[in-house]
Amino acid sequence: MKKPELLAPAGDFEKLKTAIHYGADAVYLGDSRFSLRGKAGNFTGQELRDAVSYARERGIKAYVTVNIFPHNRDLAGIEGHLEMLKEVRPDAVILSDPGLCSLFRRKAPEIGVHVSTQANITNSEAALFWQDLGAERIVLSRELSVEEIGGIREKTKVELEVFVHGSICISYSGRCYISSFLASRSANTGECTNSCRWNYALMEEKRKGEYLPVYEDDRGTYLLSSKDLCMVEHLEELAGAGVDSFKIEGRMKGINYVAGVVKVYREAVDSIGGPHGPGRKERWLRELAMFSSRGYTTGMFFGRQPDEDYHFGEESYRMSHELVGVVAGIDGGVAEIALRNRLERGDPVEFLSPGLEEKCFAVGPMLDPEGADILSARNGEVVFIGVPPGVRKNDLVRRPKNFGEKEDRAAGTAK
Ligand code: SF4
Known part of the structure; x- marks a missing residue:
């Protein structure tokens, strides 16, 4: 069975080096002006060039995110960025806007186009649409099951990428305005404040200002807080469904997270199709528990699991x-x-x-x-x-x- 690529987050230069040191096949990084991680470390100008060169010299692919939803006022800046990227020559740009796809195909055909999960690709017609526009790869919506991914694979040739590890939104991927409404910081411009994970109370409409506590534990409740995705035990199923790239979420996370997750997933990808020693998967899970998480779930990949609690009802992250x-x-x-x-x-x-x-x-x-x-x-x-x-x-x-x-x-x- 073909081993999919292991794609790691590189929020800054140190995280990029760490991801490569621990075995990533590819990294994704962005210029904060044009990518959906406004607070991740900034790669601007020379730093972006140095980062892509550093990866290339080591045979590692580098993908640059340009996945904001641009308004007309953003286009001039993006065209300038495109000219710079033509010199930097990343292996691909990751974008979600059809206009930007068309712009990059027209003006920088030598750079591959990967379509971000924010484009919400959930069916083979949508996948073919992007394939016909010249996309090399699509990052599938996080709402798909393994079976649905296999169905898309059968009808398309475009490379398929899925998230296998990291935070997941409680809302439909990429369509969330909670942070925008509550904190005037839009998730759609990379400035999400994780408002879904704040502590909420209940208010009866006629008793304004009287907050009725809802208790899950003695601190309150965290109704909208999802557990983190973890598919380390199921990579073979995903590879069997035709996935080409496994993506780890977390450009905002620290090097401890990047190192630990990449190390475990490197071992897990390398063992696809091979014999599994006893206790190996259990060790991977123990290793993953050593750094910050909200508990783990397999998300939507196996459909709704009747006994699974997707919700992380605790105040703070787990980390041993x-x-x-x-x-x-x-x-x-x-x-x-x-x-x-x-x-x-x-x-x-x-x-x-x-x-x-x-x-x-x-x-x-x-x-x-x-x-x-x-x-x-x-x-x-x-x-x-x-x-x-x-x-x-x-x-x-x-x-x-x-x-x-x-x-x-x-x-x-x-x-
Ligand atoms: S507020 Fe929560 S659900 Fe919305 S984008 Fe941010 S992390 Fe995702």
Whole structure:
């Protein structure tokens, strides 16, 4: 069975490097002026050129999002952007507006066109429409089942991409105005405030201003908050239905998320069609639980599951581990760690390195850049510590999140 591409988010240069380090086949990134992630890190001008070159030099494809819904006033800026992209030559642009598709096909035919999920492609006629307009790939609507995807595959030649992991909207994909109404920040221009996940109360229409609490737990209720999508256990079904590219959501998420998700999905994609060792899928799920999520669901891929609760009824994200730092260099078993968090001698740490999954190590002697023996260091500082074989430059270092009580630290309880 053909192995689909693994496509990762690159909200800024560091996330792009992290995604490539952990095995992405392709990355997507955007200039915030024209893409639906106004708050993701900005790639503008030279940065975008550097990012695309960085990916290309490593044989990784780079797709640039131009998926806003433009008004006439936006077109001049987009034409300027198009001229710049002609020089940068990404492998494709990701867009959702038919006018922009036509513009790019006419003026930059050398750049591929991928049609964004915001175009809400839910049937084979819509897929053929975009195929006939010259699209190389379509990102299918998140409301489709695996069976429906197979039906579209049978009638089209265009490449099919689906989201396999990350946040999902509680509303119909890409057609949401909650944030626009409540916060004057439109999801359709990339400025969603995640208003669907705010805490809501009930008001009876004749008792204005009297808010009736609705309790799911002692903090309130989160009626509109969806669990996150996770299809890591079902990639073979999607590949069998004819999907060409698996997309991970999350240009706004941190490097801890990018590294952890890409690593797990790399392994899962590589194992498509091969034998599965016992307990492998369970380990993937445990690894995915180590960083921020709202709990997981398979979304609409298998239709409405009678027993499944799609709704995440908790206030805060789940996360069992926190980022400690990044391995900036390694020499003879000693790693230079660029810290993103406080670290103390004796702390338990885990290295996000193939073969070291779920192994915890206590931090031994710790040196500062001048070679002085130190007991602790803070976010932003650099330390040198001994690391086990298998740790690579650019790997992430993490720590169980609830560790940190003074007595735990003093006892150095890590194994
Ligand atoms: S408010 Fe919620 S449902 Fe609407 S676009 Fe934002 S995340 Fe999606």
